[in-house]
Amino acid sequence: MHTALDIARSSATAGATILDSMRENMGDVRSKDSATDFVTEADVASGLAIVREILRLDPNARVLVEEPEVCEQLSLEPGALDDHEVWVIDPLDGTTSFLHGFPCFSVSVALVRDGQAIAGAVYNVALGELFSAARGLGAFKDGRPIRCSTASSVRDALLVTGFPYDRGAPLDRQLAVLAAFLRTPVHGIRRDGSAANDCCHVAMGRADGFWEYTLKPWDMAAGAVICAEAGAIVTAADGAPWSASSTSICVANPAVHRDMLAVIDSAD
Numbered sequence: 026m027h028t029a030l031d032i033a034r035s036s037a038t039a040g041a042t043i044l045d046s047m048r049e050n051m052g053d054v055r056s057k058d059s060a061t062d063f064v065t066e067a068d069v070a071s072g073l074a075i076v077r078e079i080l081r082l083d084p085n086a087r088v089l090v091e092e093p094e095v096c097e098q099l100s101l102e103p104g105a106l107d108d109h110e111v112w113v114i115d116p117l118d119g120t121t122s123f124l125h126g127f128p129c130f131s132v133s134v135a136l137v138r139d140g141q142a143i144a145g146a147v148y149n150v151a152l153g154e155l156f157s158a159a160r161g162l163g164a165f166k167d168g169r170p171i172r173c174s175t176a177s178s179v180r181d182a183l184l185v186t187g188f189p190y191d192r193g194a195p196l197d198r199q200l201a202v203l204a205a206f207l208r209t210p211v212h213g214i215r216r217d218g219s220a221a222n223d224c225c226h227v228a229m230g231r232a233d234g235f236w237e238y239t240l241k242p243w244d245m246a247a248g249a250v251i252c253a254e255a256g257a258i259v260t261a262a263d264g265a266p267w268s269a270s271s272t273s274i275c276v277a278n279p280a281v282h283r284d285m286l287a288v289i290d291s292a293d
């Protein structure tokens with residue numbers, strides 16, 4: 026019997042191995058819903074490796090993968106967020122960075138039970154770091170426990186965020202919030218192109234807070250449980266409780282999180 030933590034770690038590692046081997050040869054690239062949202066053969070190859078590993082360890086698992094081709098090629102009925110339990114998978118989080126050879130991309134695998142992420146793993150491929158967590162068991166980087174930062178104010182914080190593919194109203198909202206943080210002022214704001222990595226930067230304390238809008242469950246689910254188990258507060262960007270059907274996220278230690286919600290509120 027394999028635990029959810031074992032399955033998350035092992036399947037994320039399987040996907041990361043594929044991505045690492047395809048960095049120089051990522052196959053065909055095509056646009057998805059918008060001209061700036063791409064998918065490569067590496068996304069699908071990583072997804073196949075992840076799902077095969079999950080099913081090897083738990084043949085009854087249900088999976089929800091960002092790329093629908095993965096379930097199609099394996100003749101699997103895709104899982105859904107309202108399943109009692111479903112593995113929610115982003116086989117390549119940070120496709121744009123991957124595509125440009127910018128070393129910030131990851132694999133994200135989470136087990137969602139009744140809408141809440143209960144275990145997950147994020148493999149930061151460029152740095153070779155495996156983050157993982159399971160509810161009640163703590164959060165880990167390469168097997169060792171991690172905690173989020175102890176910064177006492179957002180004014181002492183290095184924040185991470187991301188920009189939406191939709192360059193209309195979602196971008197306007199994000200730019201207003203970005204300006205509010207820069208004028209607070211915070212120490213700095215970074216954008217590396219993988220929401221899953223961004224959560225892990227906060228979980229291990231190399232960043233103090235992360236917020237982003239217009240995200241999908243596979244961008245956030247593993248990062249949400251890793252942050253929560255590392256002592257961070259995890260909510261949607263408006264402060265509502267986070268669940269796998271949320272479309273935004275705000276994570277930070279309790280003091281920084283409280284300040285972040287106030288800044289976001291001031292920008293609305």
Ligand code: IPD
Nearest residue numbers: 117118119120187188218219220
């Ligand atoms: C993207 C990354 C990025 C975030 C985008 C996501 P993808 O995921 O997480 O950091 O800003 O909103 O869609 O498309 O590379 O899997």
Ligand code: CA
Nearest residue numbers: 115118119244
């Ligand atoms: Ca993603």
Ligand code: CA
Nearest residue numbers: 091115117118
């Ligand atoms: Ca992706």
